[in-house]
Amino acid sequence: MKIVLSETLSYCIGVRKTLELTDRLLADRPDRTYYMLGEIVHNEHVIEGLRAKGLRIVQTLEEVPAGGVVILQSHGSTRRRYDELAARGLEFVDATCPMVRIIHDRIREVEAQGRVPVVIGQVGHEEVRGIVGQVARAIVVKTPEEVTPELFDGVRRAGVVAQSTFIEDEARRIVERVRALVPDVVVHDTICQPTKTRQREVERHTRKADRVIVIGSRHSANTRHLFNIARAINPGTHLIDRPESVEDIVLPPDATVFIASGASTPPELIVEVVRRLESRAPAADGKDGTA
Ligand code: SF4
Numbered sequence: 001m002k003i004v005l006s007e008t009l010s011y012c013i014g015v016r017k018t019l020e021l022t023d024r025l026l027a028d029r030p031d032r033t034y035y036m037l038g039e040i041v042h043n044e045h046v047i048e049g050l051r052a053k054g055l056r057i058v059q060t061l062e063e064v065p066a067g068g069v070v071i072l073q074s075h076g077s078t079r080r081r082y083d084e085l086a087a088r089g090l091e092f093v094d095a096t097c098p099m100v101r102i103i104h105d106r107i108r109e110v111e112a113q114g115r116v117p118v119v120i121g122q123v124g125h126e127e128v129r130g131i132v133g134q135v136a137r138a139i140v141v142k143t144p145e146e147v148t149p150e151l152f153d154g155v156r157r158a159g160v161v162a163q164s165t166f167i168e169d170e171a172r173r174i175v176e177r178v179r180a181l182v183p184d185v186v187v188h189d190t191i192c193q194p195t196k197t198r199q200r201e202v203e204r205h206t207r208k209a210d211r212v213i214v215i216g217s218r219h220s221a222n223t224r225h226l227f228n229i230a231r232a233i234n235p236g237t238h239l240i241d242r243p244e245s246v247e248d249i250v251l252p253p254d255a256t257v258f259i260a261s262g263a264s265t266p267p268e269l270i271v272e273v274v275r276r277l278e279s280r281a282p283a284a285d286g287k288d289g290t291a
């Protein structure tokens with residue numbers, strides 16, 4: 001078996017920096033109590049580790065008592081959240097990824113130019129909520145089919161941004177549809193470079209692999225995007241979020257297995273998947289590779 005690892009495995013720079021910052025704060029200021037809104041990674045071991053070090057995970061600011069310090073995650077926050085922090089007099093540490101800040105700047109520019117802001121992304125995703133929350137009103141679309149004359153009725157000038165982890169090709173198709181309906185459109189390419197690199201690597205390696213394993217949570221949008229990109233090219237693509245699941249994947253003899261991961265997948269999980277794969281001699285599979 002040949003295992004090929006993606007060059008961009010595990011945390012993206014935004015997630016890694018937030019985790020490092022959180023670790024540092026918890027270690028340096030044990031006298032303070034830190035709160036995070038939601039889980040930064042969809043992995044129970046990482047979350048339990050942070051909890052054990054003292055981090056409290058909450059869903060709303062109402063759960064944060066006076067004196068608590070809020071850590072704002074890499075995917076960014078709405079303007080209303082900053083207002084609420086101020087209104088409650090809560091201290092906060094802002095770990096918004098610089099590349100997400102750029103998206104916020106761009107959508108505010110679009111609004112200031114009198115254009116209708118259009119966000120390509122998943123409605124309800126935290127990052128998309130943060131982007132939309134920079135402006136008074138925005139149209140959110142996640143597929144070309146959602147770009148309908150009804151939705152864009154009366155829109156003459158628009159400005160488009162995308163969620164940082166969106167699929168490049170899909171975003172391009174959405175933009176084409178918007179351009180077909182709106183006479184004056186400016187487009188800001190806001191899919192971040194780490195995401196583009198990851199997606200392009202998956203495309204390249206998936207074509208040459210017998211099996212593709214994408215490691216990450218099904219709740220992670222960027223992990224699902226990688227899985228969908230690979231699956232469209234290679235039906236022998238699997239998405240797993242636990243190392244044990246790799247045992248269920250049928251491998252042809254002398255298979256080339258390409259491994260990719262989402263931007264919030266912990267490195268330990270990837271190491272364990274690789275260890276289990278390496279320990280699987282083809283004969284021990286007892287399978288002939290017909291998945
Ligand atoms: S996916 Fe990109 S923009 Fe989003 S946190 Fe990671 S590096 Fe930043």
